[in-house]
Amino acid sequence: MSNSKQSIHKRYRARWIIFALLAITILASLFIKADFPFPAAQVVQNVYDKIESLPAGSAVVIAFDFSPGAAGELEPMALAMVRHCFKKDLRVIGLTIWDAPAVPIMEDVIKQAATEYQKKDGLDYTLLPFKPGLIYLTMCQDFYLAYPKDYRDQPTRELPVFHGIKNLSDVDYVFDIASLSTIETWIAYGKEKADIELGAACTAVMATDYYPFLQSKQLNGLVGGLGAIAQYETLLQKKERAYQAMIPQSAVHLLIILLIVIGNLIYLKQRKKN
Amino acid sequence: MVFLKKQIPLLIALVTGIIFIIQFFVPHPASQNLQAWVTKWISIVTGTALLLGLTSLIYLHYQKVKNKTTGWGFSLVVFLGVFISLMAGFLPTIINWLTPSPVLTAGMTKGSPLIWIFNNSIAPLQASMFSLIAFFMASASFRAFRIKNIQATVLLVSAMIIMLGQIPLGGLISSAIPDTMTWILTVPNIAVRRAILFGVTLGAIATSLKIIFGIEQSYLGSK
Amino acid sequence: MDLYPWFDSSQIDVLIFVIILSGLILYFIRRAKKNPDSVYIRRISGLDRIEEAIGRATELGKPLLYLNGLKEMSAVSTIAATNILGQVTKKIALYSSEIKVPCYDPVVMSVAQETVHQAYLEAGRPDAFRKHNIFFISNDQFAYAAAVDGIILREQPAAILYMGYYYAESLLMAETGVMTNAIQIAGTDAITQLPFFIVTCDATLMGEELYAASAYLSKEPSQLGSLKGQDAGKLIILVIILIGSILSTLGIMWLTDIFSKA
Incomplete structure (x- = not known):
């Protein structure tokens, strides 16, 4: 397989893992009910x-x-x-x-x-x-x-x-x-x-x-x-709807932060190796 | 031909352009009536232009079906969609017209077949596409947010503060998070946006002037 | 007696600014036409990538996908995108490559067809012009994005150029482009969409750079002069902001009051 095709394949794989993680996070968080303070800006x-x-x-x-x-x-x-x-x-x-x-x-x-x-x-x-x-x-x-x-x-x-x-x-x-x-x-x-x-x-x-x-x-x-x-x-x-949506939204924001951290750890490891 | 394709449109642009610059500063009802009249014309022209688009769309998909291009079956779906939508739009009006009293809801009002199609196919499809952004955003941030240099690190840290500040958890961790988020949005963000906004607005003024005086002709499809 | 006024005096500040800015822009256009060498325009790095993108499309024998944005023909960004389309097409015609332009607005489609045709004529290749490579998709934002994504995945274009104004669909299209390894170049004055293009594209023309790009590529005196006029306008605004900030810091508010509505 050529380098370019390999890189596309890798991108697709990473993408599907991220999509699956996101879908699971959203679905799981829909079942969580909580009351929390949310002061207005x-x-x-x-x-x-x-x-x-x-x-x-x-x-x-x-x-x-x-x-x-x-x-x-x-x-x-x-x-x-x-x-x-x-x-x-x-x-x-x-x-x-x-x-x-x-x-x-x-x-x-x-x-x-x-x-x-x-x-x-x-x-x-x-x-x-x-x-x-x-x-x-x-x-x-x-x-x-x-x-x-x-x-x-x-x-x-x-x-x-x-x-x-x-x-x-x-x-x-x-x-x-x-x-x-x-x-x-x-x-x-x-x-x-x-x-x-x-x-x-x-x-x-x-x-x-x-x-x-x-x-x-x-x-x-x-x-x-x-x-x-x-x-x-x-x-x-x-x-109502917006307030209840804050739990899935919070979960997604946290997941994205986690993904960025993981992405950077991989990047730093690769940079060190090179 | 050149006169019709170039001179006439340029003359229309010059005359209407100057009239509507003046119109902006004239609060007299005569000026407002003129504006209301032109608004109607804009709607008519926009609607007519859509026919151009429909012709192009139908031709493109007809060619795909005719040449049996890969995925030509999807082009049949386009024809089906166009046909069903047209029927849903026209039929109630025609039936109502043929019967002594209206029996069906027509147009874009609640309960009409067009609105049914809209609510049950277009709206959920649009919402699905819109929600895909979250997935694409996650994959883009995983790939692109790297602490390559100081600027990229500042960008990454600000992004994290904004993401945390927008959810209740941010405030629960520390009130400094939403406060810092507000500072980022109201100080550096405003500075950059305002700078771009000035440029964009001046560009808009310059282009409008060029169109009015016939210097800019690219909207006619020529230099 | 006519009770309605013929002039809205509350808009006097707008009128003064329109007159000053218009005067400046028209003056610099005139000057640039008389002496084209009097206008210098800095190199825009993102534009170098356009040549590279066309080269790649030729090398791979795949088309270049050009998007004009989602605004109507009267928008400045669409006009700039159309100007760039003309310049890009001339090069495409010279290299015997292929360009595809899916459109969101029927009027823009019609203009784009004329522009591409004109570019093929100027390049001496009218035979290579394919009218139906410039086609209308839908004037529904997400239907358009879905169709463009489909084209990207099916046809795997070598390069994708996103010029003009975009909304939420920008990431949907550009991220799909990343997946196919296409060279992607964006140019937009849609500030909210800039971050998405920056992370997904190889080069991005930001805000005014889009307008400057069309002047840079065409090297037309009227375009260059208008750019210079805009810079002069910006300088005036900058000086007013500076003086206003200093005066209001000192508690002198007359300049601020001029620009505030009663």
């Missing part, structure tokens, strides 16, 4: 505090800008945020600038929370259909021009949930839950044009991208990844 606390500070009846736009692929990580945040808003008697306007498949996810999440808190469609919350392109720019000027009808084809102008709202500037808080780069878009067009108060949630991989916007106060807070969502659930005292 300041950036997560800021989002929570903002919702807490809003008086009843304030309007919050929640943008469901995530794909079903990322729903495992971000749907718990969407649910926690809608629950928090309903708990504080805030009006919820659900929309997406990502894509049409986000609409059914949005419908499921908002309706689940609405049932729990006995909220009425059109009065306490509404869902807007997917609109592509530069819709947020139109929203900045006139909500009803951007969205003349809600997802049930009812004229938005006549819905009580829109009372006192003409454009995006009249909304008290915008929270974008994103798995793609919509947060920048909200900052560039929503924050800068309509001067909205903006918070965001995103996948863990994306989170580091948004720290500069926190320092410049273009984002008031950030819930990045499942860990941060678990912290939000802890603050909300609704320890």
Whole structure:
């Protein structure tokens, strides 16, 4: 066997061992149940505090800008945020600038929370259909021009949930839950044009991208990844999917650390031998 | 021909580019109506462009089936997928149109056949691909994280702190772990990201200007 | 009476910056066109590997896989990736090698077909151009990644070039490339994906290097001049940051206030 083929074969073998170890670790950790403290990071606390500070009846736009692929990580945040808003008697306007498949996810999440808190469609919350392109720019000027009808084809102008709202500037808080780069878009067009108060949630991989916007106060807070969502659930005292996922996530992180250590030990041994 | 393929698109880029730079600074409803109108056009163009893609996809897989290329059976699955999705999209609308009152849920609304396909095949497949990242990440970190020099060691130590800081165990070991993680994210991370961000944003401004003034023409497929 | 204003005064700072930066960029483009030798661009090490990658593809008789990223044609990263595609294809045509370009966006596919065609024409090999080697896969992120992974495993390309903007699928594709021992070169302004490309690729062009690469390869005065204009813009920002930091450390906040929204 040539050297190149041997090295590919070795790589494949190492890869399968790692994959098997990871699968076993995740499966085994799913059976472990534990209660542990998980204090919130300041950036997560800021989002929570903002919702807490809003008086009843304030309007919050929640943008469901995530794909079903990322729903495992971000749907718990969407649910926690809608629950928090309903708990504080805030009006919820659900929309997406990502894509049409986000609409059914949005419908499921908002309706689940609405049932729990006995909220009425059109009065306490509404869902807007997917609109592509530069819709947020139109929203900045006139909500009803951007969205003349809600997802049930009812004229938005006549819905009580829109009372006192003409454009995006009249909304008290915008929270974008994103798995793609919509947060920048909200900052560039929503924050800068309509001067909205903006918070965001995103996948863990994306989170580091948004720290500069926190320092410049273009984002008031950030819930990045499942860990941060678990912290939000802890603050909300609704320890559910994200919190329960912390055990498998911890196990996987520890396994990766262990693998890095083993990899380095092998490397040091080889270097010494050479 | 050159006039249609080059001059006209360049003129459209120049005129619309300048109009929309001005539009950004004009809050008047007339300016916003123009913008809403263009947004609709963007949707139409995007939708039409998808037909181009579909044609390419069908041609490619047709060639595979015709030439019996290795794995040509999978190309049949593509045709099947396209056919089923099209039927799921069109049939409810056609049936509703033929009957006096709507009997089926159509479009991308809950309960429609398209959403059923989406929820029961595309969504789980997407989630599976997304979760594969964890496996690939583990194998990549095992292979690539080596303490070859000081920089690599700093990178490795920071990665470990971040990984521990993101799980409850980090805080339980020592409160210094999440604190150090926050410092890494808010100080060195921000410095580097902001530097790259400035460059990227200036690049975006420069490219936009070049497109507007016809200096950059690569989007037309030519220099 | 018309109650609506015709100018949004809160955006005055944006307008001033747009005018200054645009002026600078256009000035340097003009200058570079008049005197192309006035612009120096440093060597970008990752680009040397592109030659090596093409050479390897020719030697092994396997194709080179070129990805344009997941953003639409209007994105700067896609434009840069398309420019690089043209330059790479010219070399591919000269070496009589093969290039395959699976696309995520139909418009990008159409432009890529034209770019590759043009490159084959310029290289004097229009007969070698295969339109359907530049094809559309899907505009669904993970479906695209799955298809590219399949192509990598089935066709075992000698080299894979990831240029443009990527999201979470970057690692899925690049790690699969590692398994096949392909030479991999990435160029992206997607900051979050940079670590993944760095650990899986032989060379990575980071952030602005992607834009600089297309200028470096094409050596076009307009590209080089615009790069110089961007550097001048960066210098201005750097000076403002420095002065702002010193002033705010001393408790003088007027400069900071200019850039803060009321």
